[in-house]
Amino acid sequence: MKKLFVFLSFFIIHLFFAQNYHQYINPFIGTGGHGHTFPGAIVPFGMVQLSPDTRIDGSWDGCSGYHYSDSVIYGFSHTHLNGTGVSDYGDILLMPTFDVNTLHPKEYSSPFSHQNEKASAGYYKVHLDKYNIDVELTASKRIGFHRYTFNKDGKANIILDLNHRDQLLDSEIKIVDDKTILVYRKSEAWATNQQIWTKIEFNQPMIFDTYNNSVQDGLIIYPKKGKVQKGEQILAKVSLSFTGFDGANLNSSEIKNWDFEAVKKSAEKLWDKELSKIEVKSNDKDKLTVFYTALYHCFTQPNVVNDLDGKYMGMDKKIHTAENFEYYSVFSLWDTFRAYHPLMTLIDKKRTSDFINTFIKMDEQGGKLPVWELAANETECMIGYHSVSVIADAMAKGIEGFDYEKAFEASKNSAMLDIFGLKDYREKGFISIDDEHESVSKTLEYAYDDWCIAQMAKILGKTDDYNYFMTRSQSWKNLFDPETHLMRPKKNGAWLKPFDAREVNNNYTEGNSWQYSFFVPQDIEGLIKFHGGKENFEKKLDEMFSLPSATTGREQVDITGLIGQYAQGNEPSHHVAYLYNFVGKPEKTREKVYFILDNFYKNSPDGLIGNEDCGQMSAWYVLSSMGLYSVTPGKIGWETVTPYFDEVKVNFENGTSEKITKKTSAETLKNFGFERFDSDQNDKKDNNQIIPVPYFEYENAAFNDKMKVELKSLNPKDKIIYFLGGSPTKIAFAYKKPIVISKSVTINAFVLKGINKKSKTISATFYKRPNNWQLTLISKYNPQYSAGGDLGLIDGIYGSENWRKGDWQGYQSQDFEAVIDLKTTKQISEISSNYLQDSRSWVLFPTKVEYYVSANGKDFILLETRNIDVEPFDYEVRLQKITSKILPTETRFVKVKAYNFGKLPEGHQGFEGDAFIFVDEIEVK
Secondary structure: HHHHHHHHHHHHHHHHHHHHHHHHHHOOOOOOOOOOOOEEEEEOOOOOOEEHHHHHHOOOHOOOOOOOOOOOOOOOEOOOOOOOOOOOOOOOOOEEEEEEOOOHHHHHHHOOOHEEEEEEEEEEEEEEEOOEEEEEEEEEEEEEEEEEEOOOEEEEEEEEEEEOEEEEEEEEEEEEEEOEEEEEEEEEEOOOOEEEEEEEOOOOOOEEEEEEEEEEEEEEEEEEOOOOOOOOOOEEEEEEEOOOOHHHHHHHHOOOOHHHHHHHHHHHHHHHHHOOOEEEEEEOHHHHHHHHHHHHHHHOOOOOOOOOOOEEEEEOOOOEEOOOOOOOOOOOOHHHHOOHHHHHHOOOHHHHHHHHHHHHHHHHOOOOOOEEEEEEOOOOOOOOOOOOHHHHHHOOOOOOOOHHHHHHHHHHHHHHOOOHHHHHHHHHOOOOOOOOOOOHHHHHHHHHHHOOOHHHHHOOOHHHHHHHHHHOOOOHHHHHHHHOOOOOOOOOOOOOOOOOOOOOOOOOOOOOHHHOOOOOOHHHHHHHHHOOOOHHHHHHHHHHHHOOOOOEOOOOOOOOOOEEEEEEOHHHHHHHHHHHHHHHHHHHHHHHHHHHHOOEEEEOOOOOOOOOOOOHHHHHHHHHHHHEEEEOOOOOOEEEOOOOOOOEEEOOOOOOOOEOOOOOOOHHOOOOOOOOOOOOOOOOHHOOOOOOOOOOOOOOOOOOOOOEEEEEEEOOOEEEEEEOOOOOOOOEEOOOOOEEEEOOOOEEEEEEEEEEOOOOEEEEEEEEEEOOOEEEOOOOOOOOOOOOOOOOOHHOOOOOOOOHOOOEEEEOOOOEEEEEEEEEEEEEEEEEEEEEEEEEHHHHOOOOEEEEEEEEOOOOEEEEEEOOOOOOOOOEEEEEEEEEEEEEEEEEEEEEOOOOEOOOOOOOOOOEOOOOOEEEEEEOO
16 A cells, blocks of 8 residues: 555656756757658657658658758658658648649648747647748647648638559548548558558538549648638647557547647657656756657657557557557567667566567467567668567566467467578578578568577576577577678678678668677677687777778668767667776766767758668667666676766655666666666576587689588587488588588588587588680679679679678669670570569669670671660569570570669659669570
């Protein structure tokens, strides 16, 4: 009873007497640069994100619909994404105008000025210069509230455009009465099947005029009385639902009157209640603004998507009811598992359990835990199955309110699927370039996720599962290169060559080797040991931070905020500064963390150094400024740094609070906020250590006559066993010297220790070239897409639909041209070449292919031209073999020329970018 009294007292005090924290919120932070945030009206975790749209395309810096560099507003829509790297949302756009009778955005849009724009927590206001109209927006959890003030007399109207931004698949508009309409919209963008229902109510009678005799695209809405008078206001309430019209109607009861100011004040109180969970003291108002705006961004998404009665749209596209929890959407888990969700375990345990209950339902109704879920769609964006990190962290910290057994079974299910290289990862202990693109990143992140599942198994007393997943979590060792001490891709059993650790390519996810080589959060002690001890590990960290602050290879807009090769603007680096703590150098952690806090977070539109990514960028700031960071979510205990603020007070849900000051000991900070703390949570790894696989060294997978193949291991003293053929045989050999091969063959090998302890088996396949022809490339391929080198187009190895595995040669902004020397004059009857199209990745078929022959290699005769009808808006991955059957012809030289598509056309997501040609395997018969 006493505990209940304390809790109720705390709740009442903070509900009615919480300080005015919303005064520090600047919603414009991150709306410029590459932050991708939006400035509109929201409440914490609300279904509605009512905000202006200054972009109608899916451009990179327009992902949220708004960018501070813009000067035109197209309207105000009700759903937006907080700092993502892919565009979606922008549903149900309304735009007040004068005397506009078209649904063309360029016609009804209006210029605006930032001088006449204002945004605060739960409120947005702007003046539309073209129409002399002031627009004000506020919101409740499920309702967007508009107030339009017309500053002149005239024939006002309001545009409802359902074609806004993403592709409209279906729509319906029902006119209920002269103040009310119901609207349904189904669209496709990042989420391929997004549905939303709304109830739109006006405070005065209106005329709903269909456009082009159709109610599918939108409406032009007029006041029923005709003209408006100067100073008159029209108000609109837009109630959202993701389940149907009944849900939208029910949710409309959240705001029962037309008191705009009362709704605005209610939104501010909700923000004060949430923001008061962490109280920081500073005389620097900019620092307070950056901190509380960061916390504000943490409370922007995920979003509640169940109706007031608990109904929600499941992953199976059926309506379900959430019982005793709220169901959420928009889970950017590749980003948020790192800092955002650990922050939530500290200040919002109830929502953490609601998130996990949502995950469990997504598994039940969709077949697996969410990876990047959006509006009841699994986008499959990014990698890993990081829901398990959120679950393991919550279980380790004793958070209640969800079924631990169900959460574990769902986690295990996701880890045992045969998708995205998981089957190869399980069988071989790592993913090769031959198996799956982004192979290094996937291997490393799967290994961490498996450690998380092992922690759940340990808590539940499932010894066999614990041992199995702990063993899998050691898979990182199979990609650790003992020479460079970096995580390096393997292809056909060997380290990929050439290797540039700064190169951004398809072997890593939004990063390079430097940015991924420290991602072993589950076994940092093991990683240090593989480097040869703390001193060597510290030197490797120093090297990372001191390298040139530029990457090589593919330009990756996500990689920003570089300190050497550390990238604060993207998530894989976020834990790295704290690794100095593990080598006894906390002063270096402090130096790096404070530099980031001081330089990469500002009170300005470009105040975020990279994408906000649904709260992760801001959560890093919030935790780090408090002196805390979770390097290993799933393990109790924070890594620490000297707090950035003089005093931080955290008010917990149970009515208690704790303070942090610059004098708080590191040991106290490690334990901060946990009701139980296990200082000796180290896993007993001795029984789960893997033996890393051996690796091959050879000149090329394809050879002419003979070739030497060597086998090596991380430990030079290891005993390596090998056998020939595609499957195990009774004949195996102990490796003692290089193997000489003279025909196509597969070699399998493993490391043997003792009698029965061995590594996984690794294999490599070698191809004897079908001929001894010579290929001369007139064009120069992109080194990231080499297909194995200069002879890669005549080596007998064919590229597949997954071009990221490296078996295609890529030529950008140029035509492809190559000459084959058959070495002797031969009679030929057919020439062919193979091409790939993946328009989404800027790879298009050539517009035409020409085949030539020559007796001397200088004077070529054109045999045939094949024109190709290229469709740049066909986003399916396709292969095409272009064959020329000719009369028997005597020749020695054959030339192939393929013409590049050129600049990508308007409407393409890569508009004005330069197309690639991807070619592989030229055949002459």
